[in-house]
Every structure is written in structure tokens, then in C-alpha cells.
Amino acid sequence: MDATPPITAAAAPPAPRSLHRFANPGRFLRASGRVLPWLSAAAAGVLAAGVAWALAFSPPDWQQGETVRIMYVHVPMAWLAMGGYLALALASAAALVWRHPLADLLARELSPVGAVVTALCLATGSLWGRPMWGTWWVWDARLTSVLVLFFLWLGHAALVRAFDEPERGARAGAILALIGVVNLPIVKFSVDWWNTLHQPASVTRLGAPAMHVEMLYPLLVCALGFALAFAALVLARTRAAVMERRIRALELARARREERGMAA
Template sequence: MPWLWGATVLVLGIGLAWGLAFSPPDWQQGETVRIMYVHVPMAWLAMGGYTGLVIASLMSLIWRHPLADLAAREMSPVGAAATALCLATGSLWGKPMWGTWWVWDARLTSVLILFFLWLGHAALVRAFDDPERGARAGAILALVGAVNVPIIKFSVDWWNTLHQPASVTRLAAPGLHVDILYPLLTCALGFTLLFTALILARTRSAVMERRIRGLELASARRHEAARA
């Protein structure tokens, strides 16, 4: 964890400084393009993180691995925060570019649904007194919601939307100049490290909490047996 946090601070610090202070403005978007250095990584993490949630849910349902349950439980608040930042920064970008804070097109609506899926999972896994029941219910919700991820990805190709198509991950050459592309990729790596560090830290805390509860329960049972 110390090495991971150190790498996170270093890479994210370089990426944000590079993108927000030293990269040139876009010829069309002007200074507004700097919102992209947060918005695009958050969008990638929202979808990539949900894919990780689906994998953890499969491990939970198939192999009943308790660590997968804990990882999924701690992943959903972080994923919801990333998706909320994606929506908020997208609105900040949309106002000067589109003239409106929000439009109900396929890309924006499907990302909003993803946000509600993250929130639903976070609430559902904590809604039961039995952690295993909550984990199972959350895993089923995550798997059902997995159909939304390809809809988000390909919505700009399947439907006529305001949102522009992919400009970084397309098969042809990226549609961004290297002066913008490189700091964007650096920010994406930094935010990915931050996302990973937060999930690992939360999962480790959850493991320690469960161990403490187990020790307290065992101690209480020993006291009851001694009294009997």
C-alpha cells in the first residue's frame, strides 16, 4: 500500500499539473478542454470499475469467495463517486459546448443508469443483517446491470447522440494531438491507481473489521460457556 499510494500521488500529480497548467488549449474547445482530464478518466473508471464489480460478483456466486464479497461491497461506493464525477464534469463541459447542462441522449442516460446501479448495489449489500444474503443479492444486481456497460460504450455508434464518438480508443489513430493525449493518459493512469488504492484500502479495513467481530463473537461465546 505505501508504494501504491506513492505511485498514485506521483503519477496523478504529474498528470494533473501537465493537463491543467501546461497543456495547450484546444483549437475548438479552448480552455474548456481541461475538464476532459478529469471527465474522461472518470468515465473509463465508471465502466471499468463496474466490469471489476461484475467479475467479483461472478467469483462470489460461483466460488463463494468471501474476499470477493468484501471487494464488491467496498467497490460500489468508490465506483458511484467516480460515476458522479463523470456526470458532474460532463455537465460542466456540456454547458459551454452544447449550451445545456444535460440532454437525455443515449450516452448520458446510460451513464446515469450506471450511477443508479452503483448506488443500488451499495445499498443492497448493506440492507440485510446476514452479509451473505446481501452479497448474493448485490451480485445478482451487478450481473443484471452488466448489460448496460456495452450500451454505454457503443451508444454513440448505435444511435444519433450529441455526445461525440470515441477519440482515444478507436482503432484508427487517436483524434487528439499528442500535447493533449499524453497528459490525458497520464491522468487516466493516476486516477486508476487512486481507484485501486482506495478499493484495496477499504477492502483491507473490511477484512480487519470482520476479524475483530469474529474475535469478539468468539470471546462472548467463551464467556457464556464459562458461566454455564
């Protein structure tokens, strides 16, 4: 039997069956335990192929030269920073609306990984911008909105851990995550709405991508590899959090039994 009882709320609307399936910690641990090794192996294989393709076989850019290879890390980090935050908002919505117990844990473990990814996006962008723009940083609309996104990640990670009661921290973090969603369109469309130093979209625009396929294909492979690694890391952290919560529940139950035995 599972030692941790499922968390329910009378006022919460019923969650979809697909969400309820993994509300049981034991079922989640069994399912994720089967998926995680395959996910990790796929991430390692795809990422190794993508990095080798990008560094050894893709051509240099006719204007930027070899510095264009920073793109193979910077662009996937930017995509993950935004996509990961959207996942954080969805998990937060599931936690607020359906009181899904694993949604809180997923959101809690997402934010540190998302903060690291966004920091890498900013760092690689700075390294790329120095030879291209002649400066490490400008208060450009795209750069500033990504910096705000980084602070949102950090704020969520700090807020969910700032309360003695985990439920209060999770609720406050979920509200912050949902409010921060308004920054995602700004990050995405800032280069179209304002005159910025940052180049406009080259891959995800509606027309043909403004990038040669010899650069586009290794970029997409790198992005897939980083996305798989991101998912594997978040899944591993969530598994660890579930096991930690179960251990604490077992310790609390044992302490209560000992107290009742001493009282008797």
C-alpha cells in the same frame, strides 16, 4: 493463527489456486499491507505529474478553448466508471461461483467508490456540456446510460447493506451486478448506435486517435494516476473491511467463551 476461519461451500466448484492464495484473511492483510504504500505513492506521483502537465503545459483546444481541460478529469472518470463496474461483475461472479470470501468484501467496498467516480463523471460532463451544448443536461443516449450505471452502483451499495444476514445481501448484490453488465456495451457504443450530442470515441477508436499528442499524453497520464488512486482506495477499504470482520469474529468468540464460563 487467523481468528476468522475460511468460508467454504460444499456445492461450489474449486477456485483457481491464484484465488485460493488470498482467501486467508491474514495472508491478504500481509500482502495488501506491503502493496498499499507503494500503490498509494505511485498514485500520488503519477496523478500530480498528470494534473500539472494537463493544467499548465497542455495547449487549449482550437474550438473549446480552456474548457477542454475538464476532459482530463471527465474522461478518466468515465473509463473508471465502466472498468470499475466490470471489476465489480468479476468479483460478483467469483463470489457466486467459487464462494470466495474476499470477493464479497471487494464487491461491497467497490460500489461506493464506483458510485463516486460515476457521479464525478456526470458532474464534469455537465460542466463541460454547458458551454459546448448550451445546456447542463440532455437525455442523450450516452448520458442516460451513464446515469443508469450510476443507479446500478448505488443500487449495489444499498442492496448489499440492506439485509441483516451479510451473505444474503452479498448474493443479491452479486446478481444485480451481473445483470447490470448489459449496460456497459450500451454506454460504450451508444454514440455509434444512435445519433447523439455526445462526441464519438476520440482515444479508444480502432484508427488513430482524433486528438493531438500534446493532449493525448497528459490525458493518459491522468487516467493512469486516477486508476492507481482508485485501486489504492478500494484496496484500503477492503483491508479495513477484513480487519473489521476479524474484530467482530474475535468479539463473538470471546462472548461465547464468557457465556460458557457463566454456564459452567
